[in-house]
Amino acid sequence: MTRLFHRGRDLPTAVSGEGCWITDAAGRSYLDAAGGALVASIGHGDEGVAGALAGQASRIAYVHASAFTTAPVEELAERLARLLPMDDPRVFPVSGGSEAMETALKAVRAYHLARGEPDRVIVISRELSYHGNTRGALAVSGRRSLRDPYLPWLTHSEKVPGVIEYRCPNPAHPEACATWHAERLEEAILQIGPERVAAFVAEPIGGAASGAAEPPSGYWEEVVAVCRRHGVLIVADEVMTGVGRTGAWFASQHYGLRPDLVTMAKGLAGGYWPLGACALSGQVARTIEGAFPHGFTFSHHAVGAAVALEVLRRIEEQGLVEAAARRGARLLAGLTEALADHPHVGDVRGRGLLVAIELVEDRETKRPFSRDRRIAESVTAAAKKEGLLVYPSSGCADGLNGDLLMYGPPLVITEEEVDTVVERTRLALGGLA
């Protein structure tokens, strides 16, 4: 009996971690191929980060952001501003991805209000997306299993089709898929009325809802053109893809995308502190300055910022963005080759160290397993028995069905460890063949 309200069953107790490895109280070690939920960006047990955390906590841990600023939050904003694909960005640090999304959505609203366009209230997002579990972020998310119980409480948002090339809804696929998606977006904007549309929210590369799905070639160029034509702000949710994960500091950079707002979390503090941030372009920030009633008790946290600065330093010093690209390519190639003949591996996709395997009941027709079989969860359990941690997800086929194994190991993963991930995955999937 435990007093803790757990999120899983029969959970081992984690006691220590180093690099890509976690050890439990029974002495078993696990290769962390998912970084938890794609969080542990620089690996576990980093003494330098622990030292930065302790040092800042002993100097000054907490001040309220309306009363003081601190050196680490100022420096973090400065550092991020140099890395972000945005014009003259400003950074609003928070405690996680959902808070970052709430901040972005409210900033969008404040922007249109300040510009005298109060009717711009509709946010358009995509099916097969995930933006967080708070009610605003969930409202713009496209994951039915998470949304459905709370539907009466979710604010109205419009959805355009999800973007997964493996399951592309464009009737002419693979011809002109980018144009097809951009047309659906423009159609939605015109139907709602451009004067009522506030923002388009999307992950530059899909996360757990779509399974690391890259957009078709030209997608972002065409989507940006549509948004700009109608005065619709672009919010890039980089909570999962940001801070080096996909082999660029921000995934937007792969596509020349310069969003108006960018959210980030997960890898930003590498799991050493619950941290997120919303970055606003200079134009958005200047427009809402003094007219943005928003904040959280723990926003602008000095210890979180000191931790993130050390994480960013590690990523820079060790060249981990380039490493993510190289190791990710090895992981993608290794999984693709090892599982080429597996009857239930439909697709292996991703970019950098954001990789997913989509499992299907029938490879020919791409028919997904029925959700009640909980295939992703049972393969994840089999992997854990092999000493491999992956992150299960579902819903990529139709919002409900569609089993995914997500990979997002620490960016410090070695080639040898990548090969171990591939081998243990093969063993874990043996039971499904």
Ligand SMILES: Cc1ncc(COP(=O)(O)O)c(C=O)c1O
């Ligand atoms: C793309 C994306 N946005 C937002 C979130 C929400 O972040 P958090 O769980 O830190 O609130 C997540 C979490 O998985 C995510 O993947």
